[in-house]
Amino acid sequence: xxxxxxxxxxxxxxxxxxxxxxxxxxxxxxxxxxxxxxxxxxxxxxxxxxxxxxxxxxxxxxxxxxxxxxxxxxxxxxxxxxxxxxxxxxxxxxxx
Numbered sequence: 001x002x003x004x005x006x007x008x009x010x011x012x013x014x015x016x017x018x019x020x021x022x023x024x025x026x027x028x029x030x031x032x033x034x035x036x037x038x039x040x041x042x043x044x045x046x047x048x049x050x051x052x053x054x055x056x057x058x059x060x061x062x063x064x065x066x067x068x069x070x071x072x073x074x075x076x077x078x079x080x081x082x083x084x085x086x087x088x089x090x091x092x093x094x095x096x
C-alpha cells in the first residue's frame with residue numbers, strides 16, 4: 001500500500017469525519033463549488049464543510065481557485081486518478 005492509499009484509508013474509512021468527507025468530494029466531483037454552495041448542496045453546516053475542506057486541501061485531495069470566501073473547490077487530479085480506489089474504500093467502510 002502506497003502513501004496515497006494510506007491517506008485515502010485514513011480520511012475516508014478510519015476517521016470520524018470519513019462519511020462527511022466522502023459526501024463532500026462526491027458533490028465536488030459533480031461540479032466545482034465554493035464552501036457556501038457546497039454546504040447548501042449537501043445540507044451541512046458551513047463551518048463543518050470549511051473544516052473538512054481544510055483537511056482535504058492539506059492532504060491535496062481537493063484544489064481551490066480564488067481568494068478566501070470566494071474560493072472554488074474541485075477534486076484534485078490525484079484523487080480523480082484514483083477514484084476507483086476511493087469507491088472501493090468507501091464501499092467497504094459503509095458495510096461496517
